[in-house]
Amino acid sequence: MIEAIGLTKRYGAKTAVDGIDFQVQPGRVTGFLGPNGAGKSTTMRLIVGLDRPTSGTVKLNGKRYVDLKAPLHEVGILLDAKAVHTGRTAYNHLLALAATHGIGRKRVNEVIALTGLESVARKRVGGFSLGMGQRLGMATALLGDPGILILDEPVNGLDPEGVIWVRTLARHLASEGRTVFLSSHLMSEMAQTADQIIVLGRGKIIADAPVGDIIALAAGNAVRVRTPDAARFATLLARPDVTTKITEPDLIVVNGLPAARIGELAAGSQVVLHELTPLAGSLEDAYLALTEDDVEYHAANLDEPTTPMEPVQ
Amino acid sequence: MTTTTPPATVTPPSPVTTPTHPIRLTFRGVLKSEFIKLWTLRSTFWCCVIVIVLSVGIGLLLATVQAPARAGVPVNPSPTTAAQQATAVRDATVGTGIGQLVLSVLGVLVISGEYSTGMIRSTFAAEPKRLPTLFAKAIVLGITTFVVGLVTVFGTAAIIFPLLPGIHVHPNWGDSKLELALFGAAGYLAVISLIAFSIGALIRTTAGGIAAAIGLILVAPTILDIVAATTGATWAQNLVAFAPTNAGGKLYAYVSSAPSTTSGVVSLDAHTGGLVLLAWFVVLFVAAAVLLKRRDA
Numbered sequence: 078m079i080e081a082i083g084l085t086k087r088y089g090a091k092t093a094v095d096g097i098d099f100q101v102q103p104g105r106v107t108g109f110l111g112p113n114g115a116g117k118s119t120t121m122r123l124i125v126g127l128d129r130p131t132s133g134t135v136k137l138n139g140k141r142y143v144d145l146k147a148p149l150h151e152v153g154i155l156l157d158a159k160a161v162h163t164g165r166t167a168y169n170h171l172l173a174l175a176a177t178h179g180i181g182r183k184r185v186n187e188v189i190a191l192t193g194l195e196s197v198a199r200k201r202v203g204g205f206s207l208g209m210g211q212r213l214g215m216a217t218a219l220l221g222d223p224g225i226l227i228l229d230e231p232v233n234g235l236d237p238e239g240v241i242w243v244r245t246l247a248r249h250l251a252s253e254g255r256t257v258f259l260s261s262h263l264m265s266e267m268a269q270t271a272d273q274i275i276v277l278g279r280g281k282i283i284a285d286a287p288v289g290d291i292i293a294l295a296a297g298n299a300v301r302v303r304t305p306d307a308a309r310f311a312t313l314l315a316r317p318d319v320t321t322k323i324t325e326p327d328l329i330v331v332n333g334l335p336a337a338r339i340g341e342l343a344a345g346s347q348v349v350l351h352e353l354t355p356l357a358g359s360l361e362d363a364y365l366a367l368t369e370d371d372v373e374y375h376a377a378n379l380d381e382p383t384t385p386m387e388p389v390q
Numbered sequence: 391m392t393t394t395t396p397p398a399t400v401t402p403p404s405p406v407t408t409p410t411h412p413i414r415l416t417f418r419g420v421l422k423s424e425f426i427k428l429w430t431l432r433s434t435f436w437c438c439v440i441v442i443v444l445s446v447g448i449g450l451l452l453a454t455v456q457a458p459a460r461a462g463v464p465v466n467p468s469p470t471t472a473a474q475q476a477t478a479v480r481d482a483t484v485g486t487g488i489g490q491l492v493l494s495v496l497g498v499l500v501i502s503g504e505y506s507t508g509m510i511r512s513t514f515a516a517e518p519k520r521l522p523t524l525f526a527k528a529i530v531l532g533i534t535t536f537v538v539g540l541v542t543v544f545g546t547a548a549i550i551f552p553l554l555p556g557i558h559v560h561p562n563w564g565d566s567k568l569e570l571a572l573f574g575a576a577g578y579l580a581v582i583s584l585i586a587f588s589i590g591a592l593i594r595t596t597a598g599g600i601a602a603a604i605g606l607i608l609v610a611p612t613i614l615d616i617v618a619a620t621t622g623a624t625w626a627q628n629l630v631a632f633a634p635t636n637a638g639g640k641l642y643a644y645v646s647s648a649p650s651t652t653s654g655v656v657s658l659d660a661h662t663g664g665l666v667l668l669a670w671f672v673v674l675f676v677a678a679a680v681l682l683k684r685r686d687a
Binding site: 125128142147148149156159161162165166172174176 | 432513519
């Protein structure tokens with residue numbers, strides 16, 4: 078279990094993590110979501126003592142990371158794939174880290190096999206692709222057979238097979254009663270992998286709830302309306318608390334009106350409808366809705382719908 | 391270089407193994423880890439080879455050009471025993487000048503290489519108290535450079551001493567002062583590399599660390615020397631005497647007079663010079679240790 082209390086980190090005048098409290102429970106996968114610059118990586122660095130908190134504490138099974146008797150055995154960390162000396166081979170990298178805890182060559186070979194690195198284990202890490210680097214990072218994290226896993230963007234750079242492998246592994250490790258805490262920017266990936274989601278924005282926790290609840294937050298009231306008379310119908314629907322957006326010449330996305338009411342209005346105004354679909358929110362929508370005001374680095378507005386919405390099954 | 395992606399293991403076997411002994415972080419383990427780290431990088435091997443080859447080569451060159459047959463210079467036909475031994479030590483340790491530069495680069499790289507590649511995060515995740523890592527690195531580096539120094543100096547001596555009788559120098563291996571001076575040269579190289587290591591730990595970048603280390607070892611004494619020579623200022627002459635290279639150089643000088651102060655200018659001997667060199671290391675190492683503990687990795 079990971080427990081943070083009032084965790085704060087300032088870099089000069091900038092507050093990266095702003096007094097956050099959270100718990101990551103064993104036996105399930107906890108996802109850590111947030112826009113770039115929200116403070117996810119900083120939080121993970123604070124957990125393992127690479128950065129020193131400005132104030133607040135974070136404990137692992139009741140102890141500070143620095144006080145653990147066998148850090149590699151208690152916590153496995155993938156902070157970024159490039160935390161490796163590029164001049165050393167993957168095997169020697171793992172061997173050197175294993176030596177600190179008296180972990181033998183047998184286990185080094187095991188994690189190499191487990192992460193599918195056999196063919197490149199004797200090659201120097203400098204020539205590795207991002208995906209290979211991630212696999213080596215996972216091998217490093219698993220080296221000490223840890224009870225807690227902290228994985229920062231573990232699927233970043235992996236091929237689809239690798240993504241499935243990480244997902245399966247994360248679920249498997251959690252099912253063994255381990256604590257799995259992982260961040261990802263792939264919301265769909267998170268929806269499939271995580272049980273609990275913590276959403277971070279501008280250094281503060283915006284949401285901390287089971288994944289189902291988070292998705293429910295976004296199960297808004299958007300309705301997709303397809304009609305050849307889009308422009309006219311959009312003006313007919315106009316009301317103070319209703320927004321309409323014509324996304325294609327014959328397509329309107331309506332917010333604030335239930336589908337039934339839109340159908341009635343169409344009938345009343347003799348507007349032909351080709352489609353009338355209530356849209357369910359996805360984790361992605363929920364995430365975007367939650368972090369709307371907390372995005373540190375906005376991309377230039379390309380005047381496009383932000384995410385394609387999925388029809389209700 | 392291209393790497394092929396191996397097939398992913400989709401069904402993970404349980405990663406649980408039952409260790410035969412408890413998995414625990416120990417200082418012994420950290421030492422072993424640092425030893426593996428040092429010797430699994432090519433730069434270490436090449437730095438050591440370069441030191442040995444260059445030093446022996448320069449010693450050999452010096453011994454050869456001194457030979458009267460080659461140089462055609464008049465040679466004192468009956469130098470005193472002490473002068474003979476001093477010449478022998480000087481020729482055997484002449485390579486330390488270049489050796490110290492290469493070993494300084496190695497000393498900086500041992501720590502800066504971890505910062506520049508991000509390895510330091512893996513290192514400190516495995517050993518979060520940090521100071522054991524710093525100590526282990528220093529021990530492994532110190533032993534390595536001392537051994538390289540011994541091989542270099544004694545190797546050079548073994549190769550060139552048979553040539554020295556040609557210039558009426560008859561090195562006497564039985565002279566403990568000669569052996570001490572040769573050991574002193576190896577010790578000097580080890581401490582210089584540790585000073586560079588401490589600078590690397592303070593500055594954390596390879597380029598900055600090497601520049602600062604070379605600056606302290608080579609550039610600063612030279613500039614001070616020029617200032618001292620042109621102004622004749624006592625303070626400048628004393629600073630020159632206390633520079634790591636000059637103070638440490640007394641460790642491998644065969645003839646060293648007792649420490650003295652002549653009209654305000656200090657002169658060090660092997661003991662005091664060695665202590666001054668050690669003081670440089672201790673001050674820089676303590677500063678590195680304090681900052682290592684306090685700074686974010």
